[in-house]
Amino acid sequence: MLEPRTEPRAQLEATARRIRRDIVTSTTRAGSGHPSTSLSMVEILTVLYFGGVLRYDPSEPHHPERDRFILSKGHGAPGLYAVLAEAGYFPTEDLSTLRQLGSALEGHPNMCRLPGVEASTGSLGQGLSMGIGHALAARLDGHSYRVYVMVGDGESEQGQVWEALMYAGNRGLGNLTLILDRNGYQQTAAVAEVQPLDPLQDKIEAFGWSARTIDGHSLDEVEAAFSWAQSVQEAPQAIIANTVKGKGVSLLEATPGKWHGKPIPPDEVEKALEEIGA
Amino acid sequence: MTLGLSHIELEDGQPTRLAFGEALADAGVNEAIVVLDGDVHNSTYTGLFKERYPERFFNVGIAESNLVGIAAGLAASGKVPVVSSFSIFLLANAFDQIRMSIAFPNQNVKLVGTHAGISIGEDGPSQMGIEDVALACALPGFTVIVPADGASTRAATAAMLEREGPTFLRCGRPAVPVIYEDVTDFHVGKANQLREGSDITIIANGVMVAMALDAAAALASEGVEARVLDMHTVKPIDTEAIERAANETGGIVVAEEHIAYGGLGATVALAAAERAPTRMAFVDIGDTYATSGKPQELLRQYGLTPEAIADQARHVLKA
Ligand SMILES: Cc1ncc(C[n+]2csc(CCOP(=O)(O)OP(=O)(O)O)c2C)c(N)n1
Numbered sequence: 001m002l003e004p005r006t007e008p009r010a011q012l013e014a015t016a017r018r019i020r021r022d023i024v025t026s027t028t029r030a031g032s033g034h035p036s037t038s039l040s041m042v043e044i045l046t047v048l049y050f051g052g053v054l055r056y057d058p059s060e061p062h063h064p065e066r067d068r069f070i071l072s073k074g075h076g077a078p079g080l081y082a083v084l085a086e087a088g089y090f091p092t093e094d095l096s097t098l099r100q101l102g103s104a105l106e107g108h109p110n111m112c113r114l115p116g117v118e119a120s121t122g123s124l125g126q127g128l129s130m131g132i133g134h135a136l137a138a139r140l141d142g143h144s145y146r147v148y149v150m151v152g153d154g155e156s157e158q159g160q161v162w163e164a165l166m167y168a169g170n171r172g173l174g175n176l177t178l179i180l181d182r183n184g185y186q187q188t189a190a191v192a193e194v195q196p197l198d199p200l201q202d203k204i205e206a207f208g209w210s211a212r213t214i215d216g217h218s219l220d221e222v223e224a225a226f227s228w229a230q231s232v233q234e235a236p237q238a239i240i241a242n243t244v245k246g247k248g249v250s251l252l253e254a255t256p257g258k259w260h261g262k263p264i265p266p267d268e269v270e271k272a273l274e275e276i277g278a
Numbered sequence: 279m280t281l282g283l284s285h286i287e288l289e290d291g292q293p294t295r296l297a298f299g300e301a302l303a304d305a306g307v308n309e310a311i312v313v314l315d316g317d318v319h320n321s322t323y324t325g326l327f328k329e330r331y332p333e334r335f336f337n338v339g340i341a342e343s344n345l346v347g348i349a350a351g352l353a354a355s356g357k358v359p360v361v362s363s364f365s366i367f368l369l370a371n372a373f374d375q376i377r378m379s380i381a382f383p384n385q386n387v388k389l390v391g392t393h394a395g396i397s398i399g400e401d402g403p404s405q406m407g408i409e410d411v412a413l414a415c416a417l418p419g420f421t422v423i424v425p426a427d428g429a430s431t432r433a434a435t436a437a438m439l440e441r442e443g444p445t446f447l448r449c450g451r452p453a454v455p456v457i458y459e460d461v462t463d464f465h466v467g468k469a470n471q472l473r474e475g476s477d478i479t480i481i482a483n484g485v486m487v488a489m490a491l492d493a494a495a496a497l498a499s500e501g502v503e504a505r506v507l508d509m510h511t512v513k514p515i516d517t518e519a520i521e522r523a524a525n526e527t528g529g530i531v532v533a534e535e536h537i538a539y540g541g542l543g544a545t546v547a548l549a550a551a552e553r554a555p556t557r558m559a560f561v562d563i564g565d566t567y568a569t570s571g572k573p574q575e576l577l578r579q580y581g582l583t584p585e586a587i588a589d590q591a592r593h594v595l596k597a
């Protein structure tokens with residue numbers, strides 16, 4: 001049986017700090033990448049992988065009963081990689097090879113090269129559909145695994161996201177959980193300027209989902225949201241996580257619209273790591 | 279052998295996407311031009327147009343199918359829409375919309391794909407347009423242009439906007455070497471001969487043009503005179519230039535930053551096979567996705583180098 005890794009609270013907080021540190025250092029070292037995108041999902045991924053939710057075994061990355069996590073917003077790869085390293089899929093030292101020739105840690109996740117990556121993503125809008133496929137396969141095979149998919153708020157402008165929402169809702173896929181990382185910004189502007197999403201929760205519920213809106217940086221609220229999701233059987237669940245793009249680094253938090261896809265300049269890293277506390 | 283490293287360093291000129299963005303902003307005095315974006319105008323440089331003409335600029339969001347459909351409607355109502363995004367997101371994500379809303383009804387929409395090829399570098403394979411030329415060429419009625427440098431991109435942008443009809447213009451991310459000081463002589467569908475030679479012909483476009491020139495210089499030092507053609511327009515292809523190359527030189531090497539299928543190599547081969555079969559060889563990415571790395575490292579890794587072009591030329595001449 002696969003068991004989730006369940007760390008006590010103090011340890012979870014430390015883990016989250018290490019993940020933030022690794023996001024910052026790996027992207028600055030690479031000289032490119034998306035730290036702000038990655039930082040907004042740290043608490044969610046920390047609880048998912050280390051707070052007693054996801055069932056997985058890094059020594060058996062293709063275990064048929066494993067829970068699946070799909071990072072649909074693939075440019076958040078540095079965050080996913082930091083988590084997978086922390087989980088034991090590969091050595092933490094490998095994070096320093098991010099985006100380098102020969103490294104399996106490509107700019108966007110590549111499931112053919114890196115264990116623990118469940119889907120090759122980077123063209124926005126596609127992860128939720130793949131998640132539905134896994135959820136349907138679980139039903140067909142009589143497996144009890146659950147599927148979690150993380151989608152960006154800008155990404156949710158893609159039509160395919162709403163096609164997937166409609167389908168999963170209509171099929172009542174209770175083994176599927178969507179996490180919408182609502183950090184308020186996309187590449188060129190605030191999401192509210194490009195495509196205001198509200199009333200977002202109402203819309204998703206209208207498509208047949210159970211939905212909740214939470215503070216995506218509160219470990220308490222994230223933990224509660226995942227236990228709620230696991231308790232819902234008859235419908236897919238959406239966790240709308242209000243987050244801050246660049247969370248934990250004041251430089252990025254101050255002007256999130258200006259930092260999409262930009263690493264922290266080397267001379268700002270020390271201060272950033274101090275703020276993170278790792 | 280080390281050849282013209284400066285060319286592989288991809289540094290001395292302007293990125294073609296920037297040249298496009300500047301030329302588009304300049305063309306904006308024409309009030310029929312409207313520009314559509316899929317949340318990447320700071321990457322494609324259509325932001326330069328947005329600054330000058332915000333009322334004719336539409337950021338549709340991350341929704342390429344919708345983006346392309348809206349452009350088709352604008353065209354049908356008399357506008358000249360220029361749609362720009364990463365090349366592969368535009369063509370692959372919205373292919374049926376391009377087919378049904380633009381190509382089939384022959385709408386005057388200009389698609390400009392930036393971040394083409396593996397020379398985008400670290401962002402990796404999901405962002406690389408390596409099948410984009412094949413997709414665009416597969417659309418009946420489309421004009422397909424792959425300029426080599428800043429000046430020719432400016433000329434191509436102007437030509438594209440002057441002409442009627444659906445067009446795909448392919449631009450890259452990194453700065454590329456200067457090939458043309460100034461292009462007064464850019465004609466859609468007509469190759470530019472950059473070097474005379476009668477032993478062999480190298481046909482290239484995009485970033486491969488600079489490498490073709492380097493390869494030709496290396497071959498010259500061995501006594502082999504290579505003709506170099508900048509085949510910026512893949513469709514309609516310059517069949518006459520190909521026929522002359524086949525008849526007047528000992529064979530053709532085609533070089534492109536694209537998979538082996540459906541792009542410049544395939545198009546040149548088709549024309550040559552029909553008109554004047556000759557010995558040919560191809561320098562391209564083959565049949566694979568790439569990986570992350572620095573642009574120049576990737577070009578080497580996937581065999582897109584002056585050395586590879588020169589080797590293929592020797593191979594053709596030996597055969
Ligand atoms: C289909 C597609 N179009 C465009 C892009 C370019 N792009 C990469 S990230 C991004 C913005 C994403 O915003 P959001 O989903 O809110 O993610 P965040 O970085 O805020 O977490 C865009 C437009 C892409 N990767 N895929």
Ligand SMILES: [Mg+2]
Nearest residue numbers: 153154185186
């Ligand atoms: Mg966002």
